[in-house]
Amino acid sequence: MVDIPEHLLxxxxxxxxxxxxxxPGEEGGEEAPAEAPAAEVGADxxxxxxxxAEAPAAxxxxxxxxxxxxxxxxHLLERAKRRRAAAGGxxxxxxxxxxxxxxxxxxxxxxxxxxxxxxxxxxxLTVVKSGSIQQTRAEAxxxxxxxxxxxxxxxxxxxxxxxxxxxxxxxxxxPLLGLADFNKTPNxxxxxxxxxxxxxxxxxxxxxxxxxxxxxxxxxxxxxxxFVDKNPSNKPKDxxxxxxxxxxxxMMWSVLxxxxxxxxxxxxxxxxxxxxxxxxxx
Numbered sequence: 467m468v469d470i471p472e473h474l475l476x477x478x479x480x481x482x483x484x485x486x487x488x489x490p491g492e493e494g495g496e497e498a499p500a501e502a503p504a505a506e507v508g509a510d511x512x513x514x515x516x517x518x519a520e521a522p523a524a525x526x527x528x529x530x531x532x533x534x535x536x537x538x539x540x541h542l543l544e545r546a547k548r549r550r551a552a553a554g555g556x557x558x559x560x561x562x563x564x565x566x567x568x569x570x571x572x573x574x575x576x577x578x579x580x581x582x583x584x585x586x587x588x589x590x591l592t593v594v595k596s597g598s599i600q601q602t603r604a605e606a607x608x609x610x611x612x613x614x615x616x617x618x619x620x621x622x623x624x625x626x627x628x629x630x631x632x633x634x635x636x637x638x639x640x641p642l643l644g645l646a647d648f649n650k651t652p653n654x655x656x657x658x659x660x661x662x663x664x665x666x667x668x669x670x671x672x673x674x675x676x677x678x679x680x681x682x683x684x685x686x687x688x689x690x691x692x693f694v695d696k697n698p699s700n701k702p703k704d705x706x707x708x709x710x711x712x713x714x715x716x717m718m719w720s721v722l723x724x725x726x727x728x729x730x731x732x733x734x735x736x737x738x739x740x741x742x743x744x745x746x747x748x
Contacts, residue, residue, distance in 0.1 A: 487539060608698070643747075653732045654745055662726030663719050669734065684715065 479489050531537045610616070657665045667676035688711075695707045702709060727746045731737035737745075 485539060485541075654730055654734045656726065656730065656734075656746070659723060659727060663722035665734075666722040666726040666730075687711070688715070 482489050656662060664677060664681065667680060670676065671680070691708060691711055695705070697704055697708075699705060728739045728744055729736055731742055731745045737743075
């Protein structure tokens with residue numbers, strides 16, 4: 467006696483219902499045999515291992531019962547017969563086809579007609595080199611690093627200016643004057659060269675205008691210029707506003723300094739340097 471687990475019996479009933487076969491124990495079905503082998507549970511059970519010689523012959527449209535008590539439905543036998551014929555195995559015996567219950571459920575496909583080197587059936591489509599599939603390129607940016615691009619240029623400028631001041635100080639003699647005498651005011655009395663522009667303005671305008679208003683307006687315009695001209699280009703042809711503004715400021719201040727240095731004589735009066743001499747000391 468072989469005890470069949472309950473879950474296997476339930477699975478067998480479900481499969482028989484799906485195949486449209488009578489289910490033992492239910493209405494219209496026959497009683498389950500006392501010694502039902504485990505091979506009855508599924509089509510892929512050990513019934514597939516039954517040799518063809520042990521399967522009795524059966525006419526078309528009838529079920530086949532093997533010696534072990536396994537009943538193979540007729541429609542599975544027909545399906546196995548058709549697949550074997552399609553696979554090139556010929557019609558064959560119906561009883562021999564019936565023994566292949568597993569072949570009816572899982573029929574093997576014919577082997578591929580052609581094979582590669584060494585009998586391999588895989589096909590190599592292409593060879594992909596290692597690396598990213600999508601090539602990405604870095605986008606050009608209008609930015610440079612502070613070091614070394616900016617600091618190197620600034621350091622070179624500092625060295626050039628220092629060398630120029632050293633050479634100028636060694637060539638041009640600029641001795642210190644004597645002690646100041648408050649009882650004797652030099653004539654003309656001139657401010658240092660970097661203040662001669664303001665001193666020249668005092669001869670033309672009121673001290674409030676020359677010393678506060680005009681310099682204040684100039685400094686204010688220089689501070690506002692970067693907010694007015696927001697052009698990021700560093701090409702001279704694209705920065706006409708900034709270049710014109712800076713040129714006007716430099717030219718105006720340079721002219722005032724030159725007039726105060728070389729064209730002002732005793733009493734700070736206007737003179738011609740090539741006629742009355744130069745009243746200017748470093």
